Amino acid sequence: MTLIRRSPCPADADPAHRTAVGVMDAAGPQVCDGMSVEVTLAVMAAARTVRLVVCDQDGQCTGLVTHAELAAVRDRSDYTDRVRLRDILGDHGSFASPVTTLAEAEHAMRTRRLGVLPVVDEQRSALGILALSR
Template sequence: MTLIHTQPRPADANPAHRTAVKGMEAAGPQVCDDMSVEVALAVMAAARTSRLVVCDQDDQRTGLVTRTELAAVRDSSDYTDRVRLRDILGDHGSSTSPVTTMAEAEHETRSRRLGVLPVVDEQGSGLGVLALSR
């Protein structure tokens, strides 16, 4: 009889048990919610990103905006240069915890038709985002 050494399978080998923090990507730059749409678009262009994490004056995450959303706001007939990010956030309060499983996060992202789902810590600070693969 020969003794065979085996290594235990890592807990995150099964994708359903992986946590959100293991599957997330960088959220993008954090900006203040009093930033104008034009400045936010310029920040995105400079950072070569398609999304920004929006925070309040206390650095607490209040939402996430995408280039597509900002371009639609800028191109609307109601747009003025006084429109701030806080004015357009809408229902971007969706987020998940770093310990949420990937399966749960994917279900939430698909059921709420979100392009990305921010991952935030207990204090509400943005850690990254989960994006559905295409």
């Protein structure tokens, strides 16, 4: 797997020195961690996306959720409509900064088995998303 590059990469560009800000996708729609799974799935459907950035009440990024993760939660026998995103986020606290190199981001994503990684600023506001290609 390698990072998806949305913009052309010059032949002499060294991935060890290129940064996340150069290849990240826009963060896209964001949801509050107090939202229910059902409402979040509806937001995903309306936005025609398979993942959303999750933020707390202060607007700080707390992670990402995917449609597959939410569908798996909804299909569990102990699921109720009271389940909130903050209840299921688990280990989604991995982030990259705009100055993280592509090599560092790719290593972190492989090590943690993440398909996507939010890029956040110093205040942990979501700036974008890095994604691995398969």
